[in-house]
Amino acid sequence: MTTRDPRVPGLARLAALIADETRAACLLALLDGRAWTAGELARHAGVAASTLSEHLSRLVAGGVLAEERQGRHRYVRLADARVAQLVEDLAAQVAPGEAVRPRTLREASAGSAMARGRTCYDHLAGRLGIAVTDALTERGLLRQDTGFALTDAGVEWFGRVGIALDRSGRRPLARGCLDWTERRPHLAGVAGAALCRHALEAGWCVRVGSERAVVVTAAGEREFFAVLGVSVEGVR
Amino acid sequence: MTTRDPRVPGLARLAALIADETRAACLLALLDGRAWTAGELARHAGVAASTLSEHLSRLVAGGVLAEERQGRHRYVRLADARVAQLVEDLAAQVAPGEAVRPRTLREASAGSAMARGRTCYDHLAGRLGIAVTDALTERGLLRQDTGFALTDAGVEWFGRVGIALDRSGRRPLARGCLDWTERRPHLAGVAGAALCRHALEAGWCVRVGSERAVVVTAAGEREFFAVLGVSVEGVR
DNA sequence: CGGACACTTCGGCGACCGCCGAAGCATGGG
DNA sequence: CCCATGCTTCGGCGGTCGCCGAAGTGTCCG
Structure with a gap:
């Protein structure tokens, strides 16, 4: 190990945020540009509300999502256009050959x-x-x-x-x-x-x-x- | 869970390939556009050759790296310009605020x-x-x-x-x-x-x-x- | 042909992570 | 005011993953 690139930990951490099927499902859903509630995302992803709550906290802490609390609802959306572009690019990289027939x-x-x-x-x-x-x-x-x-x-x-x-x-x-x-x-x-x-x-x-x-x-x-x-x- | 986006598994799997510090270090090193041997990368990342060998196999299988065997050496490089752009974009997303002073x-x-x-x-x-x-x-x-x-x-x-x-x-x-x-x-x-x-x-x-x-x-x-x-x- | 070298395979260990349900805590409606 | 609702916290379980060293395979060189 010589001079390590200082971006290594950050890159791994950012990728880790996307590297989970439940979180990936959320990110792709949020590509619609709208704000979803935690409950909607939990149902969409098919996991318990408690599970999804923790996922959202991590994504928000990592700067991938922005949240807005309204009453008893927690709305989240993609943090900005750059994050959206990144998710799109990653997903596009995957698409070739992996397209699943309905x-x-x-x-x-x-x-x-x-x-x-x-x-x-x-x-x-x-x-x-x-x-x-x-x-x-x-x-x-x-x-x-x-x-x-x-x-x-x-x-x-x-x-x-x-x-x-x-x-x-x-x-x-x-x-x-x-x-x-x-x-x-x-x-x-x-x-x-x-x-x-x-x-x-x-x-x-x-x-x-x-x-x-x-x-x-x-x-x-x-x-x-x-x-x-x-x-x-x-x-x- | 309603209609799940078919890209979910692929997106998570691709991100998982980057979501490890050792693999991330390799990818950033390979951004120089040249081909590295497995041993060079192992020393660079500071892990055993056996460990790195498995990482490389996964990255190659995932289409992130291309490999070329020459004699007893295994040369790897980023699969193409798109992958390079993706890694750069991900790393750039991280850089703001995380820049580490020498x-x-x-x-x-x-x-x-x-x-x-x-x-x-x-x-x-x-x-x-x-x-x-x-x-x-x-x-x-x-x-x-x-x-x-x-x-x-x-x-x-x-x-x-x-x-x-x-x-x-x-x-x-x-x-x-x-x-x-x-x-x-x-x-x-x-x-x-x-x-x-x-x-x-x-x-x-x-x-x-x-x-x-x-x-x-x-x-x-x-x-x-x-x-x-x-x-x-x-x-x- | 034998030894040095680069890489791979394997077994095993420890750590981390995602999952759930139960319980707790706010909010809003009847 | 009380209950339903939405979310969060917690404990515990199981699976996966990264790591290593030891042993194995293939290659090159003298």
């Missing part, structure tokens, strides 16, 4: 809704996310060939459509997030989040069920075509 | 060499990496304000300087990699790797010691200034 019709149906459109933390994913990302690219608003960035025309487009881009933070304006089902990058970062938020607020899409799945509304179909020229035929 | 003069000296210039898997990092990234940005060859991508002028620049960019693979041409010591992104991806390789091959910088540290040569100082207008004063 066993029941119910699962197949839910899975396909997720494949059509869903949120990934705070931006659009699935075929919907890819369709939007491709449309932006084809119209010269986003460049993926030399990296992953909006063009000047792209920045202008967001302003014209009425979607504000907060450029004050440290979060990149645009970045690629590898899509779990499509195996291609979709738009994430400030622009991806703003676009998703706008689409939900303006009623272009709505969430379905308690999962992360979203579907495009009739109005959304018109709007997506109007502003992006994207036909969401294959997406609905 | 205790001895020797450590301080080694640490500062690493801070000046080093490789991060296959591209330049440290103050050197940041200086190059900043120079590219200032000259309009790289855009960081709307994402992270080369400009057309940037692609042309690589050709003019004589650095070939392999655009056939799936790896992005440019991407930001958060610098551990500088806390800002430096150039990674195909372009970052090609630039680093060129700098080492052309003698602009040389590796020092057995670590990842690199220093700029006198010739390199002239060349970096000639092609990028970057003064490496503060870097040497």
Whole structure:
């Protein structure tokens, strides 16, 4: 043992927080960007409330989750966009070859809704996310060939459509997030989040069920075509 | 427990591979992009050869490492650039606030060499990496304000300087990699790797010691200034 | 061909971790 | 005011994991 990298203990500790099936299930669930109560997560993960309580404490202490207490409820969410990105990246690394085929019709149906459109933390994913990302690219608003960035025309487009881009933070304006089902990058970062938020607020899409799945509304179909020229035929 | 995400077991298993101090030490060491023998890693991590052998087997089985047997040696390296990026991202997430101050003069000296210039898997990092990234940005060859991508002028620049960019693979041409010591992104991806390789091959910088540290040569100082207008004063 | 060397396999030890249910403690509703 | 609800703490159990040294296998070199 020579000069040890000082990051070793921290890296191992962070990975250990994710290295448990119950905690991993929580993190993936929390990728929907919303805050869950401890009880919801316990039921979701299929463990006793007492067990999950301890898991949450460790995740919060490790800076992976942020918590907010309201009355007798303990709400938790992913600490920030960086953590979300990290979990997504880790999960994406795993996906190839490990994709599990749905066993029941119910699962197949839910899975396909997720494949059509869903949120990934705070931006659009699935075929919907890819369709939007491709449309932006084809119209010269986003460049993926030399990296992953909006063009000047792209920045202008967001302003014209009425979607504000907060450029004050440290979060990149645009970045690629590898899509779990499509195996291609979709738009994430400030622009991806703003676009998703706008689409939900303006009623272009709505969430379905308690999962992360979203579907495009009739109005959304018109709007997506109007502003992006994207036909969401294959997406609905 | 409702519909469980199929990625849960894979995510937990992948994280578990990193969630051990000995394995984490190996992964961080392997971030230098070179292949290490099992014995070197065992000494580096401070454990018995038998212990490390088992760790390597698990990392290889998990797809994190690639191995190559040569005679009585077992060489291992990170499986690919994606794994390297993942380890870097995880380590970067940890760094804030956990930075450990060097205790001895020797450590301080080694640490500062690493801070000046080093490789991060296959591209330049440290103050050197940041200086190059900043120079590219200032000259309009790289855009960081709307994402992270080369400009057309940037692609042309690589050709003019004589650095070939392999655009056939799936790896992005440019991407930001958060610098551990500088806390800002430096150039990674195909372009970052090609630039680093060129700098080492052309003698602009040389590796020092057995670590990842690199220093700029006198010739390199002239060349970096000639092609990028970057003064490496503060870097040497 | 024999010994040095690098790595692997095996058995066994100790530590840690995740799990549960029971009991305790707040909160909010009837 | 009392009970249901949501969460937390605790003790204890079982499984896994990392570690080592000893013994075994394969390779290289003289």
